[in-house]
Amino acid sequence: MAINPENYREDFPVLQEESDGKQIVYFDNAATTHTPEQVLERIEKFYREENSNEGRSLHKLANKATVAYENARATVADFVGAEKDEIIFTRNTTESINIVAEGLDLDGKIAVPKMSHHSEQLPWRRKAEEEGLELEFLPTHEGKLDMEDAREIIDEDTALVSVTHISNVFGCRNPIEELAEIAHENGAYIFVDGAQSVPRIPVDVKKMDIDFLGFSGHKMCGPTGTGAVYGKKELLEDMDPLLVGGGMIETVEEDEVKYGEVPDKFEAGTPNIAGAIGLAKAAEYLESIGLADIDQHERKLNKMMIEGLKEISGVEIHAPEDEIPSVVSFTMEEAHPHDVAEVLNTEAVAVRAGHHCAQPQHQELDLAGTVRASPYFYNTEEEVEEFLQAVKKVKKVF
Ligand SMILES: Cc1ncc(COP(=O)(O)O)c(C=O)c1O
Structure with a gap:
């Protein structure tokens, strides 16, 4: 069903405020999304009515906190089709990847996409370096993962394939089911960066x-400092935790420590209880709108944006030709990406410019950076028009 963004805009306090007399056109959602009242209220309710540590004390408030925290885990698990015990709360995608990279025993090659975000790439690069494992890049062809090359690179010596689900640079979607099949046929694990x-x-x-x-909470209307990692239960059971400390043990004796069950084993110390509850509320909020409809709306706006940008001379779009991307990255002949973003900012249009934490990919394309516009379900067609007018102003300035 087509989304009417006006039905949701009033949920977002930031979208109501004017910046220097102009309503901000927020097209930086791939970096961080805004937080709706529903999530803010849920976090406030926790602090006002349920605040206590979770999983430790036995009093009434602690019980409320534990129930709310574990219900949040169940909601987040449901959101991605997992079982409750297969979800570990983290601070963000970066921590999620580090937990797996540090904890998973690998004996073989690691394959990582060239297009991957540094947060996906560096934990695997460090693991390869520290453990003497070979790391191979999966190349990109015309803004997409090159599947022919991927099929050649992933072989019986591969122990793990890490894959960016949707690229934060090209906006393309990589064929995860196909890659999972290739990885498993070769006896390798597959990690998906779902940020x-x-x-x-x-x-x-x-x-x-x-x-x-x-994945990360702040990119899906949840609070910053929240995220999760899903892992198949039997794999999580075999992994060592990244952090050790309170709340993750079964017994600690002078000469022996036994870790607790999954997922507790991976959540040392007091977790971000309010954050996890806020993240679950964000998942419910997105669910109530419908993820397929969110996707459809975003792609409608991105298509409009691409068509408009193609009309402006000197603009080059960096996206696959045969797919409407989830983010729109472009460069302009006349100006450096940072200068483009600066002028757009004076027009109250918020985008991101730079290498978007994907420097190797930009180097390969010989690009100093790109400008990235990333709308979300609360953005409107009128905002796309404003964005396009602002890009035309950039041309006039330079
Ligand atoms: C594809 C991708 N992976 C990983 C990350 C890292 O996310 P976080 O900074 O929330 O850990 C990002 C953030 O931009 C991303 O776009």
């Missing part, structure tokens, strides 16, 4: 048959 996909398309870990998935 950009979980907020905007339906994601089901069981349907995709993946081993791990990481």
